[in-house]
Structures are given as structure tokens and as C-alpha cells.
Amino acid sequence: MATILVIDDEITTQLVLQDLLESEGHEVLIANDGKQGWDLASQHCPNLIICDWMMPELNGVDLCRRVKAKAKLEATFFILLTAREHLDDRVCGLNAGADDFISKPIETEELLARVRSGLRLNHLNQQLTKSLHDLQAAQVQLVQSEKMSSLGRLVGGVAHEINNPISFIYGNLSHIKNYTGDISRLIQQIRDDENFSREQLLSALEEIDFEFVMADLEKMLGSMKEGSERIREIVIALREFSSQERSGIHQIDLHHALDLALSMLQPRLHNTQGRISVMPIEKNYEELPNIEGDIGLINQALFNVLENAIDAMSEKAQVCKHDESWTPSLSIITRSLDPDWIEVEIVDNGVGIDSHLNGKVFDPFFTTKPVGQGKGLGLAVAYQIIVQQHSGKLSYDSHSNRGTRFFVHLPVRQPLTQSQVQTRNSGIPKSLSEQTQAIPMIR
Template identity: 40%
Template sequence: MTPEQFLEFARVLPEPLLLVSSEGQLLATNQPVADMLGCRRQELPGRMIFELVTESTNDIVKYLQACSSSRAMVIGSLTLRKNDGQMLVCRSQGAVIQPWSPESSALILLRLENRVVATSNFVLLNEKIDELAKEVQRRKQAEEALWKANQELEIRVEERTTALQETLNELQLTQTQLIQAEKMSSLGQMVAGIAHEINNPVSFIYGNLHHAHKYTQDLLRLVEIYQQVYPSPPPEIQKQVEEIDLDFLIQDIAKLFQSMKVGTERIQEIVKSLRNFSRLDEAELKKVNIHEGIDSTLMILDHRLQASDNYPEIKVIKKYSQLPNVTCYPGQLNQVFMNILANAIDALEASANNDNQKLTKNNPQIQIKTEVIDEKWIEVSIADNGLGINEQLHSKLFDPFFTTKAVGKGSGLGLYISYQIIVEKHSGQLSCFSEPGKGAEFIIKIPVSSV
């Protein structure tokens, strides 16, 4: 390209273009270059580029050489010295348009780009990047907020679920307690009903027994007088005397009445125990004899203490102290004795079936000890020599629904309810001591007048 061709081509382009020889001589420029420098375009051709820039001649030569020997565009930086003395930093893109030959030097086209413009581009770019970064930040924050909200929601859902589960558990517990209470109250009512039904005829028999005895004694006395007055009775009477074995009858009838008396007294005792156990009429606080409660409970459980085909008899050893009457809810306290004694019997039956329990197998026993601790407290201890309880189960004993018994056999509420009755209703204490294989001991401590 000749300088003329170049000028023709560069004239129409708005960007500053220069045609330079590889030695640095300006061959042609277009108007934008003259504008940048603040001079007339015609002044520029023939001048050396070094005069127009602040960079060292050496640097410029090196740059031009790089441009002439490269096929690609070479980027450089030129600081133009304007006519008014100001400096103008430009980015330059140099491309060889006619390679060097022995006849002529290389021709290089330089395209200048004002750095200010470039900088503003950079500013724009930076702004864009900034905006993008901010957008990314915003999105991150939104994402974080979303994650947090999600977390909170999950926690809330979890809390609600836990609360619902707790409510459900409570409801189940209340339901089972109600069933248990209902069962106890039906048992109480039944026991009280039976006791009442038996009580009337027994009192009737007991009351008449005395008279029947007396009448018989009177009749026998009469017979005796007859015998004295008529020592030789006619054969008919003599025959009857022999037939009924009058001497034996006279002896035996006294014994008979005695055993009937003992029998009816025993029935009366049982009735009393049954009534004592049910204590339906005593939902209120009462001052009672604790031993009566324990004894009546034992009476109810008596059939389970007897020997059977599968189990030996369970001996009950009572070590009762002199106890003051205790102010309590007697029906509820009996329920506690019932639960603990029934558990002891269960444990003894279980050890009777266990080959490793040879010792207790032949000698199952329950020891009930009562003691006065001080003037305010009494203690009842119920100990068995059954299977005992593993240490790791101790902490669970009083939990609702904790049972080691087969399905349908234990509901796991006995000790839980007992604990509520002793600790909450009577401000007492209920504790368990046990060594596996050596039995278990439950200790009830209650204030003499707690509530």
C-alpha cells in the first residue's frame, strides 16, 4: 500500500491511523491523529514518530521491529506529546502491511486508541462486574435467607411434631391410666359388692350360731336329766341311743360348734379384708392402720401365694413394728401394696421357672417389714428373693409402659402409678434396691401426716 492508497482508505475511518516505516518515519496519518495531537495533518508526514511520543527511541524501535516481524497484531502503548504540551496516553495496535525487503523498509499501520476511552470502557466493564458481583451477592443472600427460612421451618415442623408426639404420648398415658383406674375401681366395686353380699348371711349365721349352740346345750342337758331320772330306758329309746352314738355326739357337737364359730369368724375376717382393700367409701384422707391395708392386700393375693402344680408356696414373712396410724388415701395406698406385691410374686414365679435360681426355687419368700423412722416418717419395705433387676434397668423401672413381661401380661404401669401415688399424692419416696439373682426390695417412705 502506498501512502496515497493508505490516505484514501484512512480518510473515511473515524479512528486515528498512522502509516509508519520500520525506521519510525511517518509516511501518512489521517485527520483524527492530527486532531489528537492538535496540529495540522499536512505537518506530520516525513516527521519521525520519536518526536511525537515520550517513550525512548529504543523502545519505539523495538516495538516497530516487533510489529514488522509478526503476523499478528502487536499491542503497545504510546504517550503522545500534544502541541499544547499535554500528554495523551494511547493504546496502539500495530500490523505490518508491507514486509521488509532489500529495496524498501517495512510499512506498519498503527491504530491508536485513546486510553481515556479505553479507561472509560474499563470503568463501564468494572461497573458491570461490580453490578454482577452485587447481583451474585444478592442472590447469595437470598439463597442464604431461603436456606435459613427453610431451616427454621424444618425446626418448627420438628418442634410441632415433637409437641404433637408428646401430646399423643400424654393422651395415651392418660387413657391407660383411666383404664387402669377404671379397672381398679371396678375391682374395688366388685370386691365391695361381694363383701357386702357375704357379710349379711355370715352375720346372720354367726349371730344364730350362739343361740343354736345354747339350744343344743339345753337339749343335751335335758337328755342328761332324762337319763338320770330314767336310768333304764325302754328298749326303743336304748336302741336309738346306740344308733346315734349319743356319747360321741355329745362330745363332738361342742367341737362342731367351735369349728363353725372359727369358720364364720374367718369368713368375717375375709369380708373385712375385702372391704378394707376396696375402701370405696374412703376416697378422702383418712387416718388408718397401714398393717390392715397390707394384710387385706395379701388376702386378695392369697391364691397366688398358695402352692400349685407349677409353683411352690410363697412364704410371707411379716416383720411389723408398732406403727402410728397414718393419714393417707387408704384405697390408693393399697393399690401400691398390690402392685409391689404382685410384682414380687411375678418375680418369684419367674425364678421358679429359671434353672439358675435353684436357691430361691425351693424357698420363695416375701418379707414385709414396717418401721418408724422418726416421729414424722414411717417405712414399709417389701422384699422378695426372686430374679432381681439388672442395674441398667433401674433407671427405667418407674417409667410408664416399661415392662419386661410378655405382651398381655404386664402393661408397665404398676410402678409408674405407685410412684405417682407415693411421691405426688403422699409427698413420700419410693425406691428400689436389687442385685440380680438376689431379689429385689421396694421401700416406701411416707410421712405420718403428709397431706
């Protein structure tokens, strides 16, 4: 189970809490004062601390500040034991970093409920911390291998997407606690009063606005469930997007890969420089065979091309701030060229690519973005993955201020020799074949 540190200078309270918490299967550490509690907390890093407010040498509020200021203890759930009921005292405790309060004399069921809630939040925080560390490790690895210059924005977007439902869930916990507290007190009153009448029950239900409470509880629980499912979807999508456990050649559903890349770019799609709340995306998917390739690399290449299109429209949005006739739009068309080749066309109405840049876009680290907003790796990496590692083609057709069309050609089967790739060119429309040597703009 969990490690819980109890800090109290009263031996009776220590024994009661130790017996109660150990009966729940927790490991309990006991400290007689704040100084001893700090030493034990630093040594054992407990999951939860229950600390008396008033103690000699180091009181509970000062100890709480010290615990929350230490990096390895800041996630520890901290509960203050107090007989103080004034709002100013509670505010003081919250400002010090306390996560919850338990009033003296201690109610057994309330204590256990708050401990369970605190441990759940602590466990969730540990999982999120671990996920963050995993993402940071992945970021270092990808930057070192120069495979995804936009990982920082991806991580930020995913963190934002996860933070929204978590914040909503956390914000509703206090309301649920109040509602369930009112209902629990009513049930306890009925249980303890043998002469409790129907009239009293109806009056009590009206007092707590029972019908509204139950309806609101149902709505909040439904919304919290949706938020939890969204977090789960994000984690699954992120794991599938990386596909580290499936490296090597596999059968790939290209439509699923495109949708997965769009899912990872969802924070960028929701707002393009404040122009519209949701960017319209037109999908025209023809029936395609599965292709052979490295799933993780193909996901990354499609992500980079789509992100480049979004960047181009974001830049155009800044130029067209006062032009209401322009609205960002993104189109994705897939088609089968012949039994051996498929094509993905990605169309944006962004700033386009100047013709004088065609000689420079071949260079990695070339970017038209301001300093600090791009390393010029995104489309260079996509080109390497598609052309060099999957024997495909990546080309574009663009006009300045009129948008860009990217063409991704991939063979259905891998591997193909270079001579076979040249032979396959006959199956590609001439207008596209002539663009084989065009390297996408590195934004």
C-alpha cells in the first residue's frame, strides 16, 4: 500500500491514527514533533503526511511550507490536523501548501475517506510525473537524433490537452465532496435518530436541494468520465504515435496514420493565431491498400508535413489579420496511383513558397521562421524518411501567398531498390514526376 507519516505531539492521537491506518494496510511512520517529522519525511519520502497544526519547535504550517519547497517531497499529499475552524486559519494553511484539513476530534470515516482521496491524487500525480519524465527523455533522444524539431510544441500540446480534463476533474472534486458530505450527514442523522420522521426527511431533502444535487452529481460524474477517457485517448495515441515497440517493417493503414498525426496536432488545429476556434479539415480518402514501412517513422513524416502546413497558415493569419475573406483551411486527399504506388496530397492556403527559395530548401537547418521558432529540421526529416528510408517521393507545388500542395508518394511494398523506384515512375502522373527532385521548404 502507501507510506504515511503521522506527526503529532499527543501519544493518544499517534496510537489512534497508527492503528487505524495500519488496519487499512498502510505503512505508518510516527514523529513526535515537527523537527522529527521533517527528518523522517526527508529520509522516507512518504506518499501522504498527516500533521498536527500546533506543535513545539516547528508547527504544522511551517513544516508544510518546508515539505512543499523540497523537490522530492512537493508531490506528497499533506493533511493538517486542526481544531481551528476560522476561515483565515484555513487560508493560511492552504497558502502554506496544505492539500486538505481534518478537524479535531477526528471522525474515523472522514479521516479514511480523506486519506484515500489524497492517496489517489498522489498516485495520479506520480503517474503524471513519470509520464512527464518519459516525455522529457523522449525529447532528448529525438533532438539528439535530429528526427523531430517540433517535439517541444508536441509535448506542450499534449500537456495542455491532458491538463484541461485534469483541471476540470480536480475542480469538481470539491463540489462532489460537499454534495456527498450533505447526503452523508443526512444518512447519519437518520441512522442515529430512531424517531426520525418522514416530514423531517422531506424537510431535510428540501434543505439540501436533493433533486438538484443528484442531477448535478450525475452531470459532473459524466463530465469527469469524459475527461478521464480523453486523457486515456491521448496517452494511447501518444504511445501509438511513437510506436517504439513496433520498429521495423510492418503493414500500415495510411488513413489511420494521418488521423493519428492530426490527433497529435489537435492543440494547433483548435486555434490558428486566434482567427477561428476550429480549423476546417477536408478529408477525401480513397480506398487504399496497406503499405509496408516503419510505423513510427511514417507517423513522424506525416506529422512533420502536416505541421508545416499549419505553420504556413498561422503565418498567413498574421498577415491577414484584418482580411475577413481569408479563412485557413487544410485538405488531405489520398489516392491509389496503381497497384504499386499510393499518393497523399496535403493542401494548405498559407503563405506559400517563393520560387527563389527552391535552391535552398534542400539544405537541412534552413528555415524562414524567426530565430527560436524553428530549427529547419521538420521537412528535412520527412524527406529523409519518405525518400531515403522508404524509397518514396516527397514533392510540392506552391505559389507565394496562394498556398502549397505537398505530394507524398509511397510504394506499397518494401524494400525497393533505386532502379525499381525509377521504373515505378511511369505510374506517377508526369506533372508530379517532374517534381521528384523538389525538396520541401524547411519551415
